[in-house]
Amino acid sequence: MTRLLLSLVLTLVAFGARAELVIEITQGVDNPTAIAVSPFDWQNGGAAPEDVAMVIQGDLARSGQFAPVDRKDMLGRPSTEKEVFYRDWRAISAEYLLIGRVSGTEQMKIEYELFDVNRQTKVFNGTETGPASEARMLAHRVSDAIYEKLTGIPGAFATRLLYVSVTRNPAGKDYYRLTLADSDGARPIVLLESREPILAPAWSPDGKEIAYVSFETSRPAIFRQNLATGAREQLTNFQGLNSSPAWSPDGGTMAMVLSKDGSPDIYLMDLASKRLTRVTRHYAIDTEPTWMPDGKSLLFTSDRGGRPQIYRYDLRSGTTERVTYEGAYNARARVAQDGRNVVVVHQSNGRFHIAIHDLVTNRLQVLTSTELDESPSIAPNGSMVLYATKSGDRGILAAVSVDGGVKFRLPAREGDVREPAWSPYMSR
Amino acid sequence: MKQFTVAGKALTLLFTAAFLVACSSSDTKEDEDAAARAAAAAAAAEEAQRAAAAQAEAEQRRLQDAVASVGNVFYFEFDSSNLTPDAQRSVDAHIALLKTNDKTIRLEGHTDERGTRDYNMALGERRANSVRDYMVANGVASYRIETVSYGEEQPVAYGSGESNWSQNRRVELK
Numbered sequence: 001m002t003r004l005l006l007s008l009v010l011t012l013v014a015f016g017a018r019a020e021l022v023i024e025i026t027q028g029v030d031n032p033t034a035i036a037v038s039p040f041d042w043q044n045g046g047a048a049p050e051d052v053a054m055v056i057q058g059d060l061a062r063s064g065q066f067a068p069v070d071r072k073d074m075l076g077r078p079s080t081e082k083e084v085f086y087r088d089w090r091a092i093s094a095e096y097l098l099i100g101r102v103s104g105t106e107q108m109k110i111e112y113e114l115f116d117v118n119r120q121t122k123v124f125n126g127t128e129t130g131p132a133s134e135a136r137m138l139a140h141r142v143s144d145a146i147y148e149k150l151t152g153i154p155g156a157f158a159t160r161l162l163y164v165s166v167t168r169n170p171a172g173k174d175y176y177r178l179t180l181a182d183s184d185g186a187r188p189i190v191l192l193e194s195r196e197p198i199l200a201p202a203w204s205p206d207g208k209e210i211a212y213v214s215f216e217t218s219r220p221a222i223f224r225q226n227l228a229t230g231a232r233e234q235l236t237n238f239q240g241l242n243s244s245p246a247w248s249p250d251g252g253t254m255a256m257v258l259s260k261d262g263s264p265d266i267y268l269m270d271l272a273s274k275r276l277t278r279v280t281r282h283y284a285i286d287t288e289p290t291w292m293p294d295g296k297s298l299l300f301t302s303d304r305g306g307r308p309q310i311y312r313y314d315l316r317s318g319t320t321e322r323v324t325y326e327g328a329y330n331a332r333a334r335v336a337q338d339g340r341n342v343v344v345v346h347q348s349n350g351r352f353h354i355a356i357h358d359l360v361t362n363r364l365q366v367l368t369s370t371e372l373d374e375s376p377s378i379a380p381n382g383s384m385v386l387y388a389t390k391s392g393d394r395g396i397l398a399a400v401s402v403d404g405g406v407k408f409r410l411p412a413r414e415g416d417v418r419e420p421a422w423s424p425y426m427s428r
Numbered sequence: 429m430k431q432f433t434v435a436g437k438a439l440t441l442l443f444t445a446a447f448l449v450a451c452s453s454s455d456t457k458e459d460e461d462a463a464a465r466a467a468a469a470a471a472a473a474e475e476a477q478r479a480a481a482a483q484a485e486a487e488q489r490r491l492q493d494a495v496a497s498v499g500n501v502f503y504f505e506f507d508s509s510n511l512t513p514d515a516q517r518s519v520d521a522h523i524a525l526l527k528t529n530d531k532t533i534r535l536e537g538h539t540d541e542r543g544t545r546d547y548n549m550a551l552g553e554r555r556a557n558s559v560r561d562y563m564v565a566n567g568v569a570s571y572r573i574e575t576v577s578y579g580e581e582q583p584v585a586y587g588s589g590e591s592n593w594s595q596n597r598r599v600e601l602k
Contacts, residue, residue: 199545215581244546
């Protein structure tokens with residue numbers, strides 16, 4: 001019986017691993033802050049359900065701005081303030097030390113304290129509580145707090161990712177999966193599986209719903225899906241293109257691309273009444289709408305000038321202005337919450353890179369050196385850009401910081417991954 | 429269509445012959461002559477019908493062979509939805525066959541992997557529409573044609589480089 005159970009567990013793990021991402025940090029900042037995260041003390045006896053300290057350590061390492069100390073180099077494993085001996089941490093050149101305690105079975109409580117080793121002072125302490133089933137998310141919240149304390153920028157670890165993975169089937173149709181995972185790639189959940197393409201996953205501003213395009217009816221259609229209830233609604237079924245769903249910041253409207261009236265144009269759908277308003281009216285390709293954070297204008301891609309470039313449509317005045325001029329191809333804009341940094345797919349020398357366009361200075365900076373880069377998605381704190389690229393002939397996800405200094409890759413254990421969509425901050 | 433016209437003529441002849449027989453006088457000799465004439469006419473009509481059917485069948489086979497030799501896939505240049513001369517010749521073969529039947533078809537537009545997915549979705553539609561518009565301009569009713577774009581989602585060649593990309597920039601007729 002034990003053996004049977006074990007093999008069942010292994011099968012489940014193997015199945016779950018299909019769409020799972022592996023994180024490989026390829027480049028960090030020049031002088032990352034050395035931080036030691038001592039294993040948190042599990043106060044309920046038995047084995048801890050989750051290695052909370054390891055989750056936090058992984059988050060800080062992935063940011064590229066921290067160099068966590070290896071556990072085996074630690075000279076002690078304090079979990080309370082009186083067990084902290086600064087000399088043990090100075091000896092291994094740790095600048096900061098994080099300790100903590102975890103308790104509770106149904107409701108979990110994480111208490112943590114952060115120490116400045118050089119100044120020999122406690123700089124911060126805090127508590128996170130929530131369902132034990134969300135232990136990893138609680139750990140990510142601790143990471144967010146530590147990150148903000150030490151960098152001045154709110155963390156974006158307690159967030160989630162959507163992505164599409166594809167398993168090729170040489171004998172027939174491929175398998176497409178829409179997957180939801182934590183920001184570190186852990187706990188992947190397959191939301192939709194299909195033999196027809198799935199693409200363009202997008203988040204609602206409250207992080208409770210998603211939208212995507214599925215070809216399951218043998219034509220493209222836009223769907224919305226509630227993450228908690230699983231309730232799904234088909235929003236469109238028009239002749240021609242039904243693509244690029246983008247939720248407005250107030251959650252009430254969805255921008256989308258339809259070609260029912262001839263050529264691809266941007267439309268707005270009022271989600272309550274399902275009433276459509278046509279935004280662009282041009283024989284060229286108008287596509288990939290995205291909202292400015294204030295909801296007053298949209299950025300979109302258009303080849304009305306001959307080649308794809310980013311344009312901005314002002315909803316109040318109804319005017320359109322061209323935004324990007326640098327290079328022959330700039331497409332699929334996504335805007336940071338500051339309303340200033342715009343990430344785009346930029347072509348130079350025949351290669352496709354992720355670039356960042358500053359709406360204030362109108363300067364464009366190329367961030368990546370890989371090629372065939374696409375689908376940039378910006379973290380809610382504006383620090384990192386997740387995008388899709390190729391490694392050999394496999395599709396993988398990769399991330400780069402907005403200053404280009406930090407890079408990591410997230411290949412899947414199996415198959416191709418593409419179209420990452422970083423969630424907004426999740427309401428608790 | 430040609431086949432039906434010939435068959436129609438043969439039928440008319442047949443009816444005329446029968447009518448003549450029915451209306452003829454009671455003279456036996458005349459009756460026999462009329463019957464012989466009618467039988468000959470009927471045989472001729474049948475022969476004509478057979479010949480026409482054979483001809484139509486041969487023509488149909490020729491059109492089908494032409495379609496089979498050009499295939500169901502039309503290829504495009506990078507970032508272009510214009511029919512190349514090669515693609516146009518292929519589509520011409522399909523148009524000739526489509527004019528002999530009333531089948532409905534589906535044109536699926538595809539792109540290579542370069543560029544963004546949603547822009548490619550639009551480009552794939554442009555390619556499918558380009559084939560559709562050419563067919564409609566050459567006499568295929570538009571209601572018989574459904575177009576759908578898959579963008580870069582369904583490559584036939586998975587690798588990178590022009591040798592793979594050129595196979596993926598296509599419209600498939602189904």
